[in-house]
Amino acid sequence: MILEQLHQHNNITIYTLNKIVLTQFKNYERETLDFIPEFNVLTGKNGVGKTNVMDAIYYLCMSKSYFGHSDRQISKHGCDFFRLAGDFTQGKKTLKIVAKVKNGSKKEFEKNGRKYDKLADHIGLLPIVFITPDDNSLVRDGSAERRKLLDNTLAQSDAGYLQHLIRYNKLLRQRNAALKKFAETRQVNHALLDTYDQQMAAPAREIFHFRKQMTSQLIPFFQEQYNEISAQAETVGLSYKSALNDNDFPSLIRAAREKDIILQRTTAGIHKDDLVFTIGDYPIKQLASQGQLKTYIIAIKLAQYQVLKSIKKYPPILLLDDIFDKLDNQRVTALVQMLVKRDYGQIFITDTEPGRIRNIIKEKNAMVREIERV
Amino acid sequence: MNFSSKLIEEAVNAFASLPGIGKKTAFRLVLHLMNQDVERSEDFSNAIINMRKNIKTCRVCFNISDEEVCAICSDKARQQSTICVVENLRDLMAIEQTGQYRGQYHILGGVISPIEGIGASDLNIVELVERAKDEEVKEIIMALSPTIEGDTTIYYIAKQMEGMGVAISTIARGVSFGGELEYADELTLGRSIISRVPYGQVND
Numbered sequence: 001m002i003l004e005q006l007h008q009h010n011n012i013t014i015y016t017l018n019k020i021v022l023t024q025f026k027n028y029e030r031e032t033l034d035f036i037p038e039f040n041v042l043t044g045k046n047g048v049g050k051t052n053v054m055d056a057i058y059y060l061c062m063s064k065s066y067f068g069h070s071d072r073q074i075s076k077h078g079c080d081f082f083r084l085a086g087d088f089t090q091g092k093k094t095l096k097i098v099a100k101v102k103n104g105s106k107k108e109f110e111k112n113g114r115k116y117d118k119l120a121d122h123i124g125l126l127p128i129v130f131i132t133p134d135d136n137s138l139v140r141d142g143s144a145e146r147r148k149l150l151d152n153t154l155a156q157s158d159a160g161y162l163q164h165l166i167r168y169n170k171l172l173r174q175r176n177a178a179l180k181k182f183a184e185t186r187q188v189n190h191a192l193l194d195t196y197d198q199q200m201a202a203p204a205r206e207i208f209h210f211r212k213q214m215t216s217q218l219i220p221f222f223q224e225q226y227n228e229i230s231a232q233a234e235t236v237g238l239s240y241k242s243a244l245n246d247n248d249f250p251s252l253i254r255a256a257r258e259k260d261i262i263l264q265r266t267t268a269g270i271h272k273d274d275l276v277f278t279i280g281d282y283p284i285k286q287l288a289s290q291g292q293l294k295t296y297i298i299a300i301k302l303a304q305y306q307v308l309k310s311i312k313k314y315p316p317i318l319l320l321d322d323i324f325d326k327l328d329n330q331r332v333t334a335l336v337q338m339l340v341k342r343d344y345g346q347i348f349i350t351d352t353e354p355g356r357i358r359n360i361i362k363e364k365n366a367m368v369r370e371i372e373r374v
Numbered sequence: 375m376n377f378s379s380k381l382i383e384e385a386v387n388a389f390a391s392l393p394g395i396g397k398k399t400a401f402r403l404v405l406h407l408m409n410q411d412v413e414r415s416e417d418f419s420n421a422i423i424n425m426r427k428n429i430k431t432c433r434v435c436f437n438i439s440d441e442e443v444c445a446i447c448s449d450k451a452r453q454q455s456t457i458c459v460v461e462n463l464r465d466l467m468a469i470e471q472t473g474q475y476r477g478q479y480h481i482l483g484g485v486i487s488p489i490e491g492i493g494a495s496d497l498n499i500v501e502l503v504e505r506a507k508d509e510e511v512k513e514i515i516m517a518l519s520p521t522i523e524g525d526t527t528i529y530y531i532a533k534q535m536e537g538m539g540v541a542i543s544t545i546a547r548g549v550s551f552g553g554e555l556e557y558a559d560e561l562t563l564g565r566s567i568i569s570r571v572p573y574g575q576v577n578d
Contacts, residue, residue, distance in 0.1 A: 117559070118559075121559075159560070163561065167522060170522050171522060171526075173489060174486075174487065174488050174489055174522070174523070174526065175488075177488035177489040178488035178493065180488070181488050181491070181493055189493065189494055189495070191494070191530060191533050191534065192486065192493070192494050192530060194533060195526055195529040195530045195533060196526065198529060199522075199525060199526060199529060
């Protein structure tokens with residue numbers, strides 16, 4: 001059964017990207033690509049720009065590069081602007097999303113010809129999950145990467161979350177700047193710090209509740225996805241680590257004040273939160289082999305996918321970049337077959353070898369389109 | 375642009391140094407003055423010199439003023455019990471234009487924003503707190519921009535005035551007059567619902 005029929009049958013909103021036009025985006029001068037609602041496999045040798053197409057799709061959904069590239073870095077070498085246009089279908093609606101980014105000007109996003117006042121209003125309209133080899137940083141790097149995972153999921157699922165986060169971060173920057181200034185002038189204005197502490201309390205509390213709830217929503221999906229792709233019975237866990245678990249924000253930040261003044265930055269608050277990954281009863285860092293780690297990370301991202309799907313009531317777009325690099329053939333086969341079997345939405349996969357993914361899923365009667373990039 | 379006269383060039387450069395005026399407009403203005411009587415130019419430059427030399431800042435509210443104390447502060451017909459706190463002169467003028475307010479003002483000179491190097495002590499906050507100690511002052515109206523920095527400033531000032539027995543209010547935030555609800559953004563509309571007004575209190 002092809003995806004469209006399946007979705008109509010189950011009464012799920014169809015959500016797909018049908019066409020994308022890239023202009024001066026990374027290595028592309030101008031390129032138009034058409035997609036099908038099921039499996040889209042981008043093949044070609046290393047360095048031809050498969051991942052760039054994936055990042056372009058992500059950019060249209062999230063208004064920024066997944067890899068944290070600045071807009072200036074994205075424009076094709078020697079060009080000072082880039083443009084992306086995507087034709088999406090969502091239920092009965094067609095959405096034409098256009099991103100115009102010119103160096104030195106404010107970036108513009110349009111939905112069906114109407115410009116967004118705030119980019120934040122666009123986030124969450126087109127849910128998307130991106131799985132790449134870069135995700136190893138979730139385990140390898142500091143807590144910022146793990147907060148980003150939570151923030152990314154929450155921003156896509158609740159418009160209010162992003163407002164709180166933006167507000168908190170602005171206040172945090174002001175507070176830090178104030179602390180720096182106090183050190184220069186050797187004069188501490190405690191009343192001003194009181195003011196920031198009081199202003200930050202409300203968004204901090206909201207963000208804490210959102211993150212705590214999101215973590216508990218992720219856990220069951222995570223376990224399920226992990227068992228499915230690893231075919232092992234280990235218990236995997238996620239826990240939300242925040243100083244707000246044991247303290248309220250006002251007393252927390254009050255207690256840290258002397259330290260903040262000495263270090264000239266805010267040392268306590270939800271910007272220090274973390275997610276703790278465990279396997280069995282141990283932190284993942286200590287225990288896992290490379291293969292285990294990769295499976296683990298994919299399971300987290302697929303849990304993110306499932307959470308978004310359950311909140312949005314329709315499947316997000318899934319981008320899988322270079323999964324053969326992450327997993328051995330056997331695991332990829334298991335993963336791809338799982339993707340075919342369950343009601344995932346539109347999927348984009350990159351692979352260096354044409355035909356490999358088609359071979360894995362040929363007997364499943366799913367639609368596959370290969371786009372060769374040379 | 376190439377001028378045959380050094381004198382013209384200097385005058386053009388002077389005009390072009392003003393905001394919103396380019397070389398072409400500057401040249402047009404200079405030509406205009408050149409074709410008028412000499413007295414016109416004298417009056418013109420005297421007006422500027424006079425203004426620049428004699429303009430004062432009101433020592434009470436920091437409004438611009440010809441005297442030590444500005445026309446608003448010395449107007450006995452205006453209410454002495456309320457002080458409206460604004461960021462700058464432009465905001466004061468905007469509120470005066472409405473004709474809806476007949477009290478006193480206080481210009482802060484900005485809002486607290488350490489990122490831009492503006493701390494509480496760079497603003498006229500101490501002076502405001504001093505003014506509020508006057509028995510006659512009953513209410514402080516905060517007419518600051520609804521930004522995070524504006525909020526910080528309001529919080530901060532309110533803290534300084536704790537226990538002084540002065541009422542502190544802020545201007546209403548919400549749906550603009552003649553605006554349509556469906557086009558108001560969520561944050562604004564949400565605020566309007568939370569700070570709704572009993573029917574009959576709005577006189578328009």
